[in-house]
Amino acid sequence: MTYNFLTVEPLSVDVVAAVLAQCLNVRVQEIDVADEDTDQELRNWDALVFCDKVTVLGDVSASLDIYVQESVQPQPSERDLASAFARGADTVVLFPAEEAPPSAYWLAREDGLVTRARLYGSDDEPRYTIDRVEDPVGRLPHVTVARIPEVVRELKIATPLADAFAAYLRRMHPDEAGTLGSPAWTASDRLGAWEKLVRQMEAAWAPSDWYPPDLYGERLEVRDELEQVRTRLPQDLTVLLRNSLAPLDALFAELTVDDTGGLLRKELLPVEGAASSHGWWWDRRPEPLPW
Known part of the structure; x- marks a missing residue:
């Protein structure tokens, strides 16, 4: 199963690996996390969990593309994994919502609460703006707290x-x-x-x-x-x-x-x-x- 997360705080590859191991109940040695500086020849292609970490700009700091092998059971929903990862890494995690608007996202706070968020990305560079959230997020004091009506329609x-x-x-x-x-x-x-x-x-x-x-x-x-x-x-x-x-x-x-x-x-x-x-x-x- 694949998961696509954005995190507000920057995280090292070691922190990402440790938190994923905790959330998925696998050994940290069975998780391969790589960023822009990782030598691809040194990756563990037999790992149970793969994660590509990319630095991004704006209101978020990192993009995580996570793939979990079918042999890892149980396979949590994206919502459950995002909530657990936010608590474990003490960060704020965003992940795409099911609705049609590309701006429709969910946000998991570090206390595990999950709320709606509106996220805009730039076409020119990997820069993201969190435009609105439906519940207050302490680490995003500048973001408007209000309901997001377009997702209800979809x-x-x-x-x-x-x-x-x-x-x-x-x-x-x-x-x-x-x-x-x-x-x-x-x-x-x-x-x-x-x-x-x-x-x-x-x-x-x-x-x-x-x-x-x-x-x-x-x-x-x-x-x-x-x-x-x-x-x-x-x-x-x-x-x-x-x-x-x-x-x-x-x-x-x-x-x-x-x-x-x-x-x-x-x-x-x-x-x-x-x-x-x-x-x-x-x-x-x-x-x-x-x-």
Whole structure:
């Protein structure tokens, strides 16, 4: 398994080897760590763990590319190894997040806490800037502490009902499925977005533990679009869409409260009268609001 870490503090090859040995429960002699000054002919090519260490600039000091042989068991997740390495080396470790934006990273503090981070790299040289973190990091006092909304939009959320609808659409209406903007394509796309919202609400907003208000408003508008597009679908898709929406709408209603005070509308629809064409889902809200 491979791991890609960035560390805030500079570390010697000996420290990296010792900490990896501790984290992976292998002997330090079975770990090969090399930096720019290492003679490649002196490397231990029979090692169980290999690590290439490169000096970088900016808010981080070192890049570690780690490869662990399959014979080393157990194989920790990148998150677990980063957290353990941060504690063992008394450093701050960053590693890439699963989401699409290249700036999406996780950060492990030296106390083991893992939080979101936004990291920008330079195209001209190996220089990195930590732009934002979601929890304070004592060793990065200059970095803004705030939520990072773009990763919530890109979270991979399971959508079994939308997936089943899309599979049926591809099988029974392949031309419609492949036509961007067609009523059937729109229904499939919007159903997936609506199900993502409801599933995250069901999971108490995990894994982000919050939800951006602008994205929440977009997802309510998506539900409006589903009402509009359902009258333009073939009969079989109309029935399938209705059957897919029924459990999602019921779950949404169960997980929200009646917004008798209009709190949600005031936050998401600031223009007076703008909500007149919206569905009943605008009259309910999560309690508490997730932002």
